[in-house]
Amino acid sequence: MSMPPMSMPQGRHGGARRVTALTMNPALDLTVRADSWQRGEVNAGQSLQQDAGGKGVNVASILADWNRAGQGDTLSVTATGLLGRDNAAPFEALFREKGVTDAFIRVSGATRVGVKLVDGAAQETTDINLPGLSATPETLAELHATLSALSAEADAFVLAGSLPPGVPADYYATLTAGLRAAGVFVALDTSGAALNAALAAPVLPDLIKPNIHELEGALGRRLNGDAEVLQAARDLIARGAQIVAVSQGERGALIVTAAGAVFARPPRVQVLSTVGAGDAMVAGLVSAHLDGLSVEDAARRATSFSAGSITRLGPHLPDPAALAALAAQVEVTPA
Ligand SMILES: Nc1ncnc2c1ncn2[C@@H]1O[C@H](COP(=O)(O)OP(=O)(O)O)[C@@H](O)[C@H]1O
Numbered sequence: 186m187s188m189p190p191m192s193m194p195q196g197r198h199g200g201a202r203r204v205t206a207l208t209m210n211p212a213l214d215l216t217v218r219a220d221s222w223q224r225g226e227v228n229a230g231q232s233l234q235q236d237a238g239g240k241g242v243n244v245a246s247i248l249a250d251w252n253r254a255g256q257g258d259t260l261s262v263t264a265t266g267l268l269g270r271d272n273a274a275p276f277e278a279l280f281r282e283k284g285v286t287d288a289f290i291r292v293s294g295a296t297r298v299g300v301k302l303v304d305g306a307a308q309e310t311t312d313i314n315l316p317g318l319s320a321t322p323e324t325l326a327e328l329h330a331t332l333s334a335l336s337a338e339a340d341a342f343v344l345a346g347s348l349p350p351g352v353p354a355d356y357y358a359t360l361t362a363g364l365r366a367a368g369v370f371v372a373l374d375t376s377g378a379a380l381n382a383a384l385a386a387p388v389l390p391d392l393i394k395p396n397i398h399e400l401e402g403a404l405g406r407r408l409n410g411d412a413e414v415l416q417a418a419r420d421l422i423a424r425g426a427q428i429v430a431v432s433q434g435e436r437g438a439l440i441v442t443a444a445g446a447v448f449a450r451p452p453r454v455q456v457l458s459t460v461g462a463g464d465a466m467v468a469g470l471v472s473a474h475l476d477g478l479s480v481e482d483a484a485r486r487a488t489s490f491s492a493g494s495i496t497r498l499g500p501h502l503p504d505p506a507a508l509a510a511l512a513a514q515v516e517v518t519p520a
């Protein structure tokens with residue numbers, strides 16, 4: 186039997202590390218560029234683009250880019266969740282192009298559209314996220330069987346995005362407990378009632394990446410200043426999370442582990458759309474965890490993924506040289 190080279194990272198079952206990204210509520214992101222658009226007025230648009238999206242889809246796509254950009258095919262990426270049969274083609278094309286294994290359950294109807302209105306002049310993106318297709322008990326049972334099979338193989342699971350109608354708010358909380366008990370690393374990026382339930386549960390995810398607004402919403406209070414944000418993140422670490430990243434848009438992100446806390450400031454970039462910035466950060470943090478990086482290096486990698494992804498439309502990393510240049514410009518300081 187031939188052995189893999191000593192340096193090749195291994196998954197917990199040998200071979201490539203396996204990451205599964207769950208998107209319960211994917212979205213076909215429709216980006217409309219309308220520079221200097223005015224609310225309530227007739228506006229001229231410059232361009233229109235449609236991209237397969239939704240938080241877990243974006244994480245899977247970015248991880249696949251990273252893998253293909255010279256990581257030696259050491260990552261195997263699977264995307265799962267619930268996907269409308271009527272407009273599945275752009276998702277299927279993305280998965281094919283990136284080499285992501287498609288384990289989505291097909292459901293009746295069309296996946297929701299996410300409207301992303303970009304003002305290139307103001308460098309500002311406005312998101313309108315719709316509720317999505319209702320999940321039936323039958324599709325949830327089918328998904329449950331898929332998730333059980335995938336969890337037996339996975340090194341890491343990413344639970345990302347909103348829950349569509351028909352899915353209980355504690356869905357991620359319940360999944361997290363089962364996955365962690367099975368030895369799977371769990372990353373969570375969600376908001377609203379799903380985040381509240383996950384943070385109230387006795388077993389927290391290993392990695393939690395709220396943006397500052399999502400964290401404030403979950404805590405039910407404003408966080409005034411860096412010290413309060415740091416304390417809120419440390420409270421989650423004390424309750425069992427391994428990595429808490431509180432992203433704060435162009436200002437950067439506070440990234441905290443039991444070993445330390447850093448603030449990572451992105452370089453200034455030419456933003457095409459900020460959609461997916463957080464998803465790219467999750468992808469960077471998950472890959473950093475699998476590579477055993479320090480909190481400083483994880484913060485640098487994750488921030489370069491975010492800054493790089495917003496220079497493109499859709500869930501893509503820039504080419505390796507551009508990404509490395511961005512990573513070198515990320516400012517990481519102790520928090
Ligand atoms: N305008 C920007 N310029 C440079 N980097 C940005 C910009 N907006 C976001 N980022 C990077 O993306 C990360 C995640 O962005 P954020 O908007 O907080 O996440 P989310 O998409 O989850 O709301 C930030 O921590 C930052 O590193």
Ligand SMILES: O=P(O)(O)OC[C@H]1O[C@](O)(COP(=O)(O)O)[C@@H](O)[C@@H]1O
Nearest residue numbers: 238239240299346347461462463464
């Ligand atoms: O599942 P939600 O919370 O409704 O968000 C869905 C939207 O989030 C995105 O995944 C982008 O997320 P981020 O900008 O937070 O990284 C879009 O692709 C999608 O339209």
